[in-house]
Amino acid sequence: MEIQIEDEALFVVPGSGALWSYDFGSNKRVIREAQAEVSDPPFQVAQARAAAVKLLLVFPTLGPPSVADQHAIRSLLGAHVGDHGVAFVLDQGEGRVSVVGSDADRVQHFAAAVAVVRTCWGWDSSTLFNVSVDEHAFTVSPSFNGEVWTAQPEPVVRGG
Numbered sequence: 001m002e003i004q005i006e007d008e009a010l011f012v013v014p015g016s017g018a019l020w021s022y023d024f025g026s027n028k029r030v031i032r033e034a035q036a037e038v039s040d041p042p043f044q045v046a047q048a049r050a051a052a053v054k055l056l057l058v059f060p061t062l063g064p065p066s067v068a069d070q071h072a073i074r075s076l077l078g079a080h081v082g083d084h085g086v087a088f089v090l091d092q093g094e095g096r097v098s099v100v101g102s103d104a105d106r107v108q109h110f111a112a113a114v115a116v117v118r119t120c121w122g123w124d125s126s127t128l129f130n131v132s133v134d135e136h137a138f139t140v141s142p143s144f145n146g147e148v149w150t151a152q153p154e155p156v157v158r159g160g
Contacts, residue, residue: 001109003116003142003149006047010080012058013042014065014072019080043073046117047081050109054084057099057114064090070101087133089114095126099133107133112151115140120149130156 005087008023017035029119049054056077058065065088074086085106092100097118102110111131118124119142129140131153138153 001051001112001150001152002150003113005113005117005120005149008047009114010045010047010056010077011042012045012073012076014069014076017072017076018042019076025038034065043069045073045077046113046121047084047111048117051111053106053109054081055106055109055113056081056084056086057110057117058086058088059092059117060089064088085110089116092118093125094124095128096130097132099131102133107136108138108153111136111140111153112142115151116142116149120144 008021010019010021012019018033021037043065044059044061046057048057058073070088077086085100085102087095087099087110089099097114099110099114105135110133114131115129118129131138131140137156137158139156140151140153142149142151
């Protein structure tokens with residue numbers, strides 16, 4: 001499936017209500033001012049489109065979001081971008097990513113998008129990713145042909 005990643009990343013601080021964008025041209029834009037002192041860490045949000053599905057992938061900066069943080073982040077992002085699928089990266093490392101919060105119709109889309117984001121943002125040089133989305137497991141090998149990113153998640157069949 002074709003994956004497009006927006007040049008603008010969002011940052012959200014759930015405890016304070018702050019939301020800002022940062023594009024790769026080094027321009028920061030405050031979307032929503034902090035309503036309280038900013039003491040908790042921000043979460044970085046990749047905006048993606050996998051096939052025709054609009055997605056938001058929330059990456060931790062210091063640690064995974066709590067359930068309360070996830071609810072606050074969904075609310076802040078929903079008010080800004082509307083109806084996008086939102087999922088949260090709980091754990092990541094070289095060639096592996098664990099994501100939660102998707103819905104059953106979008107698990108493959110999130111698996112493909114998270115592998116592409118980790119690759120094209122330069123966070124991971126792996127050629128094959130083991131991605132879990134909720135209780136589903138996939139292997140994903142992102143590729144770029146000079147113009148378009150593609151990735152096709154392959155379900156991992158667990159022994160039985």
